[in-house]
């Protein structure tokens with residue numbers, strides 16, 4: 001049997017996520033197919049083996065247990081779930097009370113820092129000694145000002161400052177004493193390093209990681225989703241030598257085509273842009289054949305049906321809608337089914353509009369609507385052939401690549417059988 005590790009990590013996940021406002025406690029909000037808590041735990045279990053205490057919101061202990069078991073694999077006996085308190089400090093205290101007797105080094109980690117690399121966790125464990133607390137930090141990049149109301153008072157020397165992250169690591173006994181002291185004094189500290197330092201102990205800082213940002217607002221969640229999608233694409237480009245426990249993307253491609261005739265009143269809408277003075281395309285919505293082809297490519301790649309099913313005449317709420325609405329909803333449908341988008345490439349055939357001058361603008365609008373994934377748009381004429389060549393309308397073809405977020409160790413394609421599982 002392997003020796004029981006003498007380090008433990010307390011993953012605090014008991015917050016409500018008021019600022020994220022996603023209708024569930026933050027730790028249980030999905031980034032992709034997996035929750036914030038699950039991603040945080042995947043990072044923890046990819047680091048060197050240590051004991052793991054998860055602090056869950058009251059009433060969500062069972063859900064936390066499920067996530068821990070899924071992430072822990074054969075290390076489930078090194079885990080515990082306890083109920084948190086009404087402040088982060090109380091939640092950490094509940095975690096401390098649940099530590100095993102043999103633990104000497106304790107790390108405290110925000111579940112909300114779900115993408116923290118395992119290497120940061122390892123570095124913190126290594127750096128803690130008998131007397132010193134360890135804090136991962138990032139340099140402050142922005143120029144900082146001291147302000148009073150609307151008035152800027154003075155610059156702040158940012159070389160003196162660093163942004164604090166987690167996990168923060170401490171010698172267990174000293175952290176417990178510091179917590180007892182804070183409780184006795186009734187003081188709430190902003191983080192564990194501050195509480196530890198207030199008890200008179202030294203704290204050193206080491207390099208954190210930009211991936212260790214705290215998912216706090218809806219924008220942070222979007223950032224996390226992009227980072228995961230980008231990582232999945234990279235991991236496809238560089239096959240991993242050994243299976244890893246983190247989610248990787250399984251690529252799937254989809255194709256979408258669309259054609260619309262010119263007709264009707266008003267301006268043309270194409271590739272997410274309005275084209276003043278150009279003849280419009282007729283259609284149930286704004287006739288944006290580029291956006292519609294992309295929607296079909298994405299839905300097709302994910303096996304989620306097609307545009308008619310989700311946006312057709314049975315959905316009058318989309319009558320007249322523009323590309324952003326279709327694409328944002330499509331992205332949402334994919335995310336709900338656990339798919340991240342890799343990239344989209346779309347081409348239209350038509351004599352007009354003259355496209356090249358507005359290519360970047362169109363790509364920006366389409367990409368933004370899909371949450372920032374790369375979208376490229378090309379245009380061609382057909383040498384006068386066919387309906388695009390006769391200027392009767394426009395034909396579009398789109399291809400999209402999406403990834404199902406799954407474990408390499410436990411590959412489970414939504415449509416496959418259980419062949420990977422032994």
Ligand code: CTP
Nearest residue numbers: 012013014015016017018019086087091111112
């Ligand atoms: N946390 C906790 N118990 C609390 C409050 C916070 O365990 N009573 C945890 C959160 O789950 C999170 C970490 O502490 O992982 C950092 O807190 P924060 O980002 O502020 O999360 P929330 O408190 O959930 O969010 P908000 O402040 O927006 O409500």
Ligand code: MG
Nearest residue numbers: 015016017088
């Ligand atoms: Mg909070």
